[in-house]
Amino acid sequence: MSLTIYGQPLKSRLLIGSALYPSPQIMKQAILASQSQVVTLSLKRQNPADKSGAKIWQYLQEVVEQCQGHLLPNTAGCKTAKEAVTLAKMSREIFKTDWIKLEVIGDDYNLQPDPIELLSATEQLINAGFKVLPYCTDDLVLCQRLYDLGCQVIMPWASPIGTGKGLMNPYNLETIRLRLPEATLILDAGIGKPSDACIAMEMGYDGVLLNSAVALADNPVMMAKAFSAALQAGEQGYVAGIMQQRQTAHPSTPTLDTPFWHQPGVS
Amino acid sequence: MNIYINGKNQKLDAKQTTLAMALSMFLNDNQTNSSFAVAINGEFIGKEYYDKTVLSTDDSIDVLFPIVGG
Numbered sequence: 001m002s003l004t005i006y007g008q009p010l011k012s013r014l015l016i017g018s019a020l021y022p023s024p025q026i027m028k029q030a031i032l033a034s035q036s037q038v039v040t041l042s043l044k045r046q047n048p049a050d051k052s053g054a055k056i057w058q059y060l061q062e063v064v065e066q067c068q069g070h071l072l073p074n075t076a077g078c079k080t081a082k083e084a085v086t087l088a089k090m091s092r093e094i095f096k097t098d099w100i101k102l103e104v105i106g107d108d109y110n111l112q113p114d115p116i117e118l119l120s121a122t123e124q125l126i127n128a129g130f131k132v133l134p135y136c137t138d139d140l141v142l143c144q145r146l147y148d149l150g151c152q153v154i155m156p157w158a159s160p161i162g163t164g165k166g167l168m169n170p171y172n173l174e175t176i177r178l179r180l181p182e183a184t185l186i187l188d189a190g191i192g193k194p195s196d197a198c199i200a201m202e203m204g205y206d207g208v209l210l211n212s213a214v215a216l217a218d219n220p221v222m223m224a225k226a227f228s229a230a231l232q233a234g235e236q237g238y239v240a241g242i243m244q245q246r247q248t249a250h251p252s253t254p255t256l257d258t259p260f261w262h263q264p265g266v267s
Numbered sequence: 268m269n270i271y272i273n274g275k276n277q278k279l280d281a282k283q284t285t286l287a288m289a290l291s292m293f294l295n296d297n298q299t300n301s302s303f304a305v306a307i308n309g310e311f312i313g314k315e316y317y318d319k320t321v322l323s324t325d326d327s328i329d330v331l332f333p334i335v336g337g
Binding site: 044087094162 | 303304310314331332334335337
């Protein structure tokens with residue numbers, strides 16, 4: 001069962017970030033261990049004396065080649081639609097992809113996306129030929145508007161970036177899934193542990209995007225494997241059909257033909 | 268002429284300088300050979316326009332390189 005992003009089939013439902021790892025070598029090992037085929041990255045100014053940037057870029061190219069994957073540039077740090085559109089165009093030129101993980105931040109404290117600027121940037125980028133993957137809050141109407149603008153993929157947050165708090169508002173996330181059955185929904189940001197990813201998949205989400213949960217683990221490579229397994233477990237659980245919860249207990253063991261000493265009145 | 272590259276003030280002697288000339292002056296060899304993209308005053312400038320883009324005084328040039336990201 002594969003994930004499709006803008007017509008591109010992918011073997012894994014995990015999208016993974018490339019930041020915060022203890023070393024470039026561990027980053028490479030962890031990404032490969034995750035089996036993800038989509039790796040996020042970004043752009044920034046570079047000090048002329050700093051040669052590490054070129055090395056990281058080389059590593060990322062090697063990783064993507066080995067996993068037969070795809071780069072997903074982001075617009076991290078942008079606070080206006082104009083900034084995000086400019087950064088997206090710069091990314092498209094360098095990375096040769098029209099995919100863009102669109103981030104437009106409205107608040108520095110919790111890095112919450114600005115819905116107004118996000119919609120404006122989305123519209124401009126779609127008109128410029130981009131395939132937009134917007135990072136947004138778990139607001140149903142905002143997700144609906146993004147879908148109406150032409151986003152085939154929508155990425156509501158689980159909780160603020162880097163918090164590891166997991167799914168803050170499961171009801172909101174379930175409602176988005178229920179109301180946008182045709183959209184490809186990727187849960188992005190705030191995932192802390194493999195069970196968070198599993199819960200998202202059990203809800204019927206199409207995938208999960210994470211970074212800190214793997215990169216900041218004591219053993220990022222092992223954690224990457226754990227997330228890969230958790231996504232598969234959650235997806236299979238969703239497809240298999242989860243039983244309805246019941247208000248009262250029901251015996252699992254058949255009660256017919258129970259031994260006579262279980263009968264009422266027999267001692 | 269005064270310009271800014273990645274926020275740093277730089278002086279240009281020539282009266283008329285293209286973006287391509289400024290980049291060759293202020294980027295080191297490593298950077299020139301790397302993948303990068305450019306914006307002037309917040310507007311993206313494609314590589315095909317580096318030779319044709321004439322700088323004005325106080326132009327702010329951003330030269331961005333790939334980096335890890337989430």
